[in-house]
Amino acid sequence: MLIFELSQPGRRNSSQAPRDRADVSAIPPQLRRRERPLLPEVSELQAVRHYTRLSQQNFSIDTQFYPLGSCTMKYNPRACNRLAMLPQFLGRHPYAPESTGQGFLACMYELQEILKDVTGMAAVSLTPLAGAQGEFTGVAMIRAYHDSQGDAQRSEILVPDAAHGTNPATATMCGYSVREIPTDADGDVDLAALRSAVGPQTAGLMLTNPSTLGVFERHIAEIAQVVHDVGGLLYYDGANLNAILGKVKPGDMGFDVIHINLHKTYSTPHGGGGPGAGPVGANEKLRPFLPVPIVSKEGEEFRLLTEQSLPQSIGRLSAFMGNAGVLLRAYVYARILGREGMERVAEFSTLNANYMAAQLAKAGFELAYPNRRASHEFIVTLKKLKDKTGVNAMDVAKRLLDKGYHAPTTYFPLLVPECFLIEPTETESKEELDGFIAAMVEIAEEARTQSEKVTGAPHTTPVRRLDDVRAARSLDLVWRAGASAA
Amino acid sequence: MLIFELSQPGRRNSSQAPRDRADVSAIPPQLRRRERPLLPEVSELQAVRHYTRLSQQNFSIDTQFYPLGSCTMKYNPRACNRLAMLPQFLGRHPYAPESTGQGFLACMYELQEILKDVTGMAAVSLTPLAGAQGEFTGVAMIRAYHDSQGDAQRSEILVPDAAHGTNPATATMCGYSVREIPTDADGDVDLAALRSAVGPQTAGLMLTNPSTLGVFERHIAEIAQVVHDVGGLLYYDGANLNAILGKVKPGDMGFDVIHINLHKTYSTPHGGGGPGAGPVGANEKLRPFLPVPIVSKEGEEFRLLTEQSLPQSIGRLSAFMGNAGVLLRAYVYARILGREGMERVAEFSTLNANYMAAQLAKAGFELAYPNRRASHEFIVTLKKLKDKTGVNAMDVAKRLLDKGYHAPTTYFPLLVPECFLIEPTETESKEELDGFIAAMVEIAEEARTQSEKVTGAPHTTPVRRLDDVRAARSLDLVWRAGASAA
């Protein structure tokens, strides 16, 4: 049932709107709306009931284990939500003078300082609204740097073939062409290939480390050297920072510019698709190009630095100062963890991943990189299962839903066939991991003995497997009275 | 799975408690605890996930139509919750001086004024913590009044046979014996029986009007006269005030003392069993006996009146001033409704009940009082269905759960066989009522054609029908490691 199907003409929540309909005759008739928009006319109870019930149709961290690789689905502490929603924080206008936001700005300044320390960078800008916008920022800064050097020939960004899709997409948005670098058999960047790819056309390399293959790039020092030697710069995609928090700093690995997904490592909620926050850090070289605003401290006062004080800045990426409420949540989380807590994040997310990898391997599942330590995530390839039983990774993923577990990331990275990228995170207990492992074993057994149970999955969700082809072919993106899907 | 079964020795949420274990050596060893209590040792995520999932196993107003007669399960506006939880309200100690609570006390004072107007009473005390405590208060005041008159012979409280169980139970707690008055065929009090029951031993009569039979007691004026004539007093059980809000005042009906269930009429949440609030109102005669504290206004200042200023008060019923947070919610609700809104509550709750009664009657269900107007609720008797099909009211109730509706109140009042007391409330839409009616029709049909579907219901709930006899016979009231129910 859609909310529109609950609607009745003339029904309204009178307590939610001004009592009177004010005079609008000053607006010329030709600029006025003639017909009302198709918004539902429902009572407050109907709306509350409809959306409460819909919420129950979701899997979420708060209700299920959610080991989605590369997404860091860890517990989102409720205190972070509560404190970021303090009325004074919610009520402040983004253009209110800095004098009226010293408490808020103090938190933002401290968050910048924390992130600098964690990443080993010289400066941080909090404005990017998600990881991909952080990437855009970083690559735009790389371009701005080369431009500032009068170096206009650099036209190429290198990315490993295992990279997340946002990396090549970002390079394109920044006007670069993309060259993919292959991965070697152990999951490291193929150094020889990298050496032969770099040159005067190389603007930079984008790298995730630990990589999206769930392993730490061991030759990172050489890689940095190779790229720097030809005058290129290194961009760090911080999506996997959770794995090394407090253990090793991107700055120490040789990266020039980085982003951090606060909605991963710093546990702000994913919200069913956002909001996130993708602060960017830079070393001294790239610092002048950071986007504005940046919070500075002058004496005991906090100020927003803008284009005026940072003339080389690449400018602005959003209207205001970033996803402030998300940044507040991350700040609260960082303060609760403290320095010891951050190290523990790396330790226990890594412990959980390695434990699951070991147990799944013992149970007969094939690890994509059996000779490697897992980072905070690892890859199982279900190719053999598929060859033997016809059950593919997607089938197993769907069957996991029936067993009460959210599926891992499937079919990413693209270079591993029938790929399951599994990231348990540090906030899950051994019992939960053991339960998931047991479910995987059960499903493998089902695949052998009653494969239709798996290929026909899920069976217990609000809907069963959906027809994605139909969805794309006969597009139904907005509801219209009378139209129906079935 | 119980929370205790998720527990692991040594697991703890270190952010929820002081870092250090402080010194307690000043407490003599013989007064110290030796073994730790059986509290769960779970992570914050485990606790959040466990209780979030448990919550999803409930039916509630926010998720289902919940026409529980006599309970007034109307929409609990979210604004009431939000505003009652403002940090300053939550943070105030009950013994903080009145000077530090003028905002809060202003709300309480106005709530008293509103309730006085609505009930037609001379004064109101907000302290009783629920309806039954309101009843206790009222009957204790009746006793205090008679005592103050030196009238010690009154030993009996009259209650109609249809009364809620709290009425006779209250009379007993106040040291009275209870005499039941029969109901006539149309659901009114049997006046002749009443006349012959009253006498010098009559302390008072407790009455719900509209009654728990879903009809308005038409002879209320005569009843009041009969009781008053012998020197008795009239207690109004306000559980059904929703039906007559702004239409007729208990004070005008002749009642001397009353309570109001704010968790019914004023839409504070039922919370799975409370908290409620049962403010008591009294006419001039009984006013001196009201429990303390009461909020008074002196000039622009609000004060709590205590025993000192109200020497005849029956005293106190709880440690502080009542369920303050519930009272705040009721106040917000009352202010949003305003006077017109209150009348509409009576009108539309009555409209909904009469509509459902009419439609169910047309569909072949038998009304207990077919010749009467329904109040905000009405009774269907399923006796004929049971006689024909063997399906009883409880079976139908359970089958309704399968259809996504909470069951009405069953087997109350006791005098109607196979009783369904149905109270839709004013906040439900016609579509929802029609859906429920259709479900009733379907079930009646199932009862005739495939009765095991109904007698075996529910089928879709987290558990199926529970063994209540076993529950009472082999008591399992607390979990012990190793013990299991199954």
Add this chain to the structure above:
Amino acid sequence: MPFIPHTQSDITAMLQAIGVDSIDALFSEIPQALRSAKLQKVAHGCSEMEITRLMRECAERDGHYVNFIGAGAYEHHIPAAVWEIATRGEFYSAYTPYQAEASQGTLQVLYEFQTMLASLTGMDVANASLYDGASALAEAVLMAVRSHKGARRVLLPDNVHPIYRRVTRSIVSNQHIDLIGLPFANDSGHTALATVKTHEGADCAALVIQQPNFFGVLEEVDALTDWAHAQGALVIAVVNPVSLALLKPPGEWGATGADIVVGEGQPLGAPLSSGGPYFGFMCCKQAYVRQMPGRIVGRTVDVEGKPGFTLTLQAREQHIRRSKATSNICTNQGLLATAATLHMALLGPDGLERVAAQCHANAHALVDKLTAVAGVERVFDRPVFHEALLRLKLPATDVLRGLEAQGILGGYNVTQHYPQLGETILVCATETRTAEEIDNYALHMQRIISRRRLDPPRAVKAAPKS
């Protein structure tokens, strides 16, 4: 029409189905003479925006103070998760779980609650909440008298919370129960064994013991319990649940333990909020379970043998037993019990113990600092849990008013209740008080007691805290 979904065409269709012309016709059975009065004092309706502004203004008037008052309601840290989950619609807007199959969430929570409370108190069973601590004591007295089946006297020491004693009196007095006071020892504040012994052989149904007592002082619970049992009387314990993380649970008092345990549940997850909603709890020995008032949840199985939860022993309750019920209680404080369950699960045994220990330590620090001020002294010399009674050389009212002007709520003025003890205040410091706040209190106490003026004179109204 706020909260009413009816459209004009709904109304028309519904009236037609009923067969009447107007909604007013549905009220035709109400005698016309009674229908005169209109609401006059009730204002017109507000929008949600308007009432939001209004309530915020009210809240702001009340501000925020640094609180050293306890006396039965205690400021504790409550994990944010507690109320974020307890106010989920499914818990918040459900009724008492009469339809068990549709209420397994609430029922299981309450079963867990019972388990936690029983374990905390060391008792066999617990109910699913009563109204509050004070009325729970009254219910316990009634229950003891019912269980004893003979005596109608109950020994109620003077060092039990004065308001609890008043409430108990209000509630039990109509049932001809005799509440007999017991004086406390003058310099130690506890109930001496010698004192109870004066009632030896007096046929009492029960002895009430509050631990810690109203003054914060720890009682010799073992000796008192054994004495009562030797007399054939039941022991009713009144306890603070947080203290039980440190203190001997009533189930282990004396040789056989207390018989009924009640208390105020507020310290387990309920905000102070001007006094409510809180919840009362009651635990008892298995033998008395059928005399307990209130809801009780039991575990059982469904038709398929699957474990599930249901309200049980309903035959004790008013809706079944009516005038012979164990109590008239119906609606209780369910949501607070849910919050308490979440609170205890989030703290765990170790967390609760640390909280209790920190309260104890902070109270000690507070008392040390305050009694270092000349003119402030402890009234009693026995060990306390987290509050203590102090005697002041100036009128308590004045001192407290002076502190309030500095944003400090310095304690509960006890002078009214025990004038024989002089000018006294009961002070409390829970784990929420910092060392700076305690120092600041002592500083101002020093100044006020020595009648020094503030220099320059000023009265700060603490900034409202959100």
Add this chain to the structure above:
Amino acid sequence: MPFIPHTQSDITAMLQAIGVDSIDALFSEIPQALRSAKLQKVAHGCSEMEITRLMRECAERDGHYVNFIGAGAYEHHIPAAVWEIATRGEFYSAYTPYQAEASQGTLQVLYEFQTMLASLTGMDVANASLYDGASALAEAVLMAVRSHKGARRVLLPDNVHPIYRRVTRSIVSNQHIDLIGLPFANDSGHTALATVKTHEGADCAALVIQQPNFFGVLEEVDALTDWAHAQGALVIAVVNPVSLALLKPPGEWGATGADIVVGEGQPLGAPLSSGGPYFGFMCCKQAYVRQMPGRIVGRTVDVEGKPGFTLTLQAREQHIRRSKATSNICTNQGLLATAATLHMALLGPDGLERVAAQCHANAHALVDKLTAVAGVERVFDRPVFHEALLRLKLPATDVLRGLEAQGILGGYNVTQHYPQLGETILVCATETRTAEEIDNYALHMQRIISRRRLDPPRAVKAAPKS
């Protein structure tokens, strides 16, 4: 260990299963040389109680002001139900709904969101959110250039929000797109048809029209749209969704309507909160749907024919198309879209219209009162929606600072962006402003502009409002 559930025996068992001695051994592949640095600037961990106190103190420092600033972010009443439901764990802690069968809640909400936005703007389709209004404009410019498949010039009038123009420049500049400014009419602030006509035949991919424009002024959208279409250019509309309850939807501008519509979604249920999280929205004609960036939800059926929802047209997106994707956007602002859906459902079409009308009326009242002060005048004479540009005879900075001292945020200082217009402020009054607040503003404006001192001089810092 905050948020980490491992017990010592878990750790031992897990290390054993892995076959290593210590957790540290799991990091053996990280070159030792890189593992030197410890965290130094990060403080030690706080308890939840400590951080709660700290954040409350921070919040209190910021206080509460009566706000007359708009300029792209607007203070509106948000029904309490919106965030009580949007922060339910199931919405709050879910990921992007890749596993459709386990995400029907979020997916259906987003489908409803798309429907509401498409209808509000009068367009065929909508996506499920972009980052914010400014970056949405940049994406629209890129999309228009992709769709046009020829020109790389876009006309971007000077009366479009200055920051939106900067953001667009930052984002599109690397793709060699020419953003061409258009001056606005001097005394009316709108983009005159004559002005755009100077670009006749100049091969433009698109014309951007902001309605109301940055100055709050209403544009002649029909003429501009028709002109652009006649030139073969697309029309990109930038709109305020609340205004659309009153104003002609972009889908009806001119003969055939705008092609792409973007805007800041904040007025639909997002609190001001210092600038975010908000959300950008984007709608377009069906013809351009495959050029849209961002997530799109489609309705389809499951294997049993039951309707359900799923992410669709993913082949546009980075995770499939990689370097050829329509955008790099991945995480968007889903929870804000959920909140907006709730907000619109709770207000309904009538409620949203009343809100818009009240904003309009309040802004008129404000402008009337302020311009009655000598030395304050309107800059432009055309109709506005809910904000207007005022010229002051004193420096805007000084005036705004004087107002701030009275707890009033008097508007956005526009002088920096358009120095040619003199000392100007953009003022806004939404439905949340009362008549008293407007009067009080005018009173203080009068005083400040006439350089009268407060008598007695005082600066109130508005009491923090919770």
